[in-house]
Amino acid sequence: MFIKKSILSLVLLLTCIMAAKAQVKIGFEVSFKEPQAHYAEVQMNISGLVKDYVDVKMPVWTPGSYLVREFEKSVEEFKATAGGKTVKVEKVRKNTWRIFSAKAANIKINYRVYAFEISVRTPFIDETHAFLSPTGIFMHPDGLIKSPSTVKIIPFNTWTKVSTGLEPVAGQQFTYKATDFDILYDSPIEVGNQDVFEFMAAGVRHEVAMYGGGNYDKEKLKVDMAKIVEEPTKVYGENPNKHYVFIVHNFLRGGGGLEHLNSTTLGATRNAYNTEAGYKGFLALVAHEYHHLWNVKRLRPVALGPFDYDNENYTTNLWIAEGFTSYYENKYMHRAGFVDANGFVSDLAGAVGTVLNIPGAKYQSAASSSYDAWIIGYRPNENSKNNSISYYSKGEVIGILMDLEIINATKGAKSLDDVMKAMYLQCKTLKRGYTDAEFKAMVEKVSGISFTNFWAKYVNGVDDAEYVKYFGYAGVDVTSENATPGKPVSGASGQLTNNGTIAVTSITRNSAAWAAGLNVNDEIISLDDVTVNDALTNIRLKSPMLSLEALPVVSKKNIGDVLKLKVKRDGLDKEISLTLKENPSVRLKATINENATPAQKAVFAKWSGK
Template identity: 85%
Template sequence: MFNKKSILSLVLLLTCIMAAKAQVKIGFEVSFKEPQAHYAEVQMNISGLAKDYVDVKMPVWTPGSYLVREFEKSVEEFKATAAGKTVKVEKVRKNTWRIFSAKAANIQINYRVYAFEISVRTPFIDESHAFLSPTGIFMHPDGMIKSPSTVKIIPFNTWSKVSTGLTPVAGEQFTYKATDFDILYDSPIEVGNQDIFEFTAAGVRHEVAMYGGGNYDKEKLKVDMAKIVEKETAVYGENPNKYYLFIVHNFLKGGGGLEHLNSTTLGATRNAYNTTEGYKGFLGLVAHEYHHLWNVKRLRPVALGPFDYDNENYTTNLWVAEGFTSYYENKYLHRAGFTDVNEFLKDLAGGVGTVLNTPGAKYQSAASSSYDAWIIGYRPNENSKNNSISYYSKGEVIGILMDLEIIHATKGTKSLDDVMKAMYLQCKTLKRGYTDAEFKAMVEKISGISFTNFWAKYVNGVDDVDYVKYFAYAGVDVATENATPGKPVTGTAVQLANKGLEVTSVTRNSAAWMNGLNVNDIIVEIGGSSLSDVLKNVKLKEPKFSLDILPIITDKKIGDQLTVKVIRDGLEKEFSLSLKENPSVRLKATVNEKATPAQKTVLKKWTGV
């Protein structure tokens, strides 16, 4: 039992500890002496620790991208001084450096980071700009993830701009502050001469930083991006930001995005803005990543924050985090007026078709796919399509079915929107993420019906998706047809190689699968004809393609035999393939003109029509 003296002593001790932590200051300075060689120079200053040694750590992964990327592998020339004197440094774990500071009050750490991987989740530096993905640049003292820090950027002499979601330090150019390292690690920084424009939507100032040029129309983008922001904010009832930044990297062929608390980084194709599909694709990416400021960053699975930056952070709910966001991407494009009902239904039917046409959907559940993101999702192999399913794809389909089930059960008074808003507010109130059971409970509360069977079949199970039943709730008919009616297939993907066509994948239960073709086989002859004859007059758009587009196959019939000669491990082998019907299907969704009043009610709630 504690007496008054014990309590007083404990209070004093805690006060001293808190005061000591409050006195610790951490600051970074990032400069670029050799951007053409892809290096950042990082100086880290720590004052007020006064310990025998200090361990500093670099994250091994970045939130939102579920793969251990070992950012520490790019660190060079790590050294430290304490009280102005060079001190011993020892690497004690793969991502941890120990500085023997001998209780010195001031420590200076210097290191270089090599940055030459173009993506939205990794640092990249060249003579034209620097993209600082912070988990691959900055380090934190062990046990001090909640400590504040400052970052000063010194642009290369031909650069003049810095764009970041971090809070600027008043009166200090290109200097920013973060309340803790979770904030710092969630705030990418673009340095260079980016084209910057802004717009206001939902009461929030939005800035767009464009790198790489492109045929975009700034005024059109301002209007259209604002429409998306308004529609998304309407779902959740509030926008938690006062400022939001879009960093856009325009490349010859770009894509992908990564969400952050008050910013996002987007990869785009610089000359696709003036094409219908290209522009729709960019707006879809905007809608997807912006939705993450609620779904994932605030409405999140309990495992995704606070983060363990040293290890994998496992969750079975990425089908909600990413899959539902993919579904909402299409919903927002439709609600903002960028697609009509027919296009909306086509997009959704395409999503269902993706799942139906992935053999792995029969072998891996959405929950399992989420959990295995760390070992499969970001590093698929040649057999992944046969034994796994993307949580993006399956989650999108689950979102479609769940939305329709809720609308149907409530006779058009509620939808998945109500679930998402309620879960967002619950996470905000409880100041933590949700469990799978809590998410299911909220779906049942909003809908008024049990989702136990639904969860067993579609979330934790691998049952075939009963899309006809669910689309019918809205009076939408779905016709299914073979992707290549009457045409045989081998089920083989290939790429051009020096001495033939290299097999890159074989579809489960296809002719190639059943008759023995292997990945890495080099095809040198098909149907008794040389490859030069087989490929004559064939115009290939890409070096990687399906073998089944070749006339020597499309001209045959289902059930015909086709000989394929290959080189395997230096030896020549010949296989006879029994050509099969294409297992892939195409879906066409159309509104039934004879829909019942109840179906029309569901359709209106679902599509707004």
């Protein structure tokens, strides 16, 4: 009887708690009094949360960009009223404000956010538009991350449009709803006069919101972006959205993207759409971010959701989340018809060559790169290329090798596509992310072979890719040659200064400069007694950044020759002698073998999806 009463009491308590949470209403109004000064005015209204005090918190990072960015640093003039009266506010943590509401049923919070960092992951506001990256704008009551909320946007008086993946509230202009804060934080909002057009693909309505102008052809983009959308939908067998939004920021020079649950933010170069490289580059970015609809947002490492918005969320599997997505953008570009077979294999061989040429690839594994994203990946320094490797780059290479291994082992019956689809369905069924062991187990189930050695070499190890072997499975011959045969290299790069010197910015591990003790921040005054200004005579540089090999005084030397430098270090003169070395970098060339065996052709057909 006691146990039954205890259980009944617990059920009643939980019921009361759930009912109390259900009565809580949270709403935001965002307006722009001074957009030219880069401010958003935010009003947060909370009702039904009857407590002595209420804590509200702002995320310190944004999912998809693995660095604690401290968004709370941009919050100003935080104040609150409870029951219509001004109440005490105390900041109790770097990203937490405590409102002493004295059990008032209604709380109104006002604060301003300064937004002047151009990126796909941070808010930006000026007189022309507002990009609201939500983790840098909104807050949530502590403990109520699963509560619904509404957002009302009040555009500046010259703005007329709002674009977002959030669901609109019927009958209320520019008002949207989110079922919980995970949804709100995953739904960027573009406000202004963006050029908006739509297309249908995979049964889904797609909206494209173009800010910043550009020489794009809307009708062409509708057709070509639709082709991209169809490809990953074929791989996974379903498209999880009814409405998807591309927010595209066109700048003088732009790039990058950030994935969201039913939208993405892309950076693009406004006048590059009419060039082959620029247009294909944009479509490849679309392919990359759209693939994240599945890989990362739904097919995800177990650590990436539910999110802890206060701290780092560590995982060793970003090489799958991002690296495989980089690989798949190549597959989709080929399958959609934008890159031919020769271009496809050349691009992938180039990806392998890129990793081979980064010294840090021999010191950091893909798993370690993933885990250390929070401290290294988004905070590169002058030595990063020497001791670390991007999980994008390393993961892409692992994806290439793994795909070919699976296809070869199954004689063309299965591929990495089957693994990705199976893992997507597993995550959907279990309603959680995967572990590294679960992903490996699925690879082995689909392929029918052990991947223990593969994991040891390429995921947790730092072995160079056996590209001849793996590409050979598909009848693709890959050869290697020195990137600059017979040419000496110093291993030092720098930037021209106004003083007519070269400020050293990078030293490559085990290079001539590395061995001789040339340092980053040294200022090179002369090379073999030739001043930098004289060494640059009759040379036209495209940028102030250059390697020493760009100077004839260096390039005319032979491997093994000595280069004498006069440098200034910390205000003191110093002489350094470099014995020039052969360039350790390689260039890979991929060629489809016309005499490939039927088995190799079967592998290639499955690999390319053609």
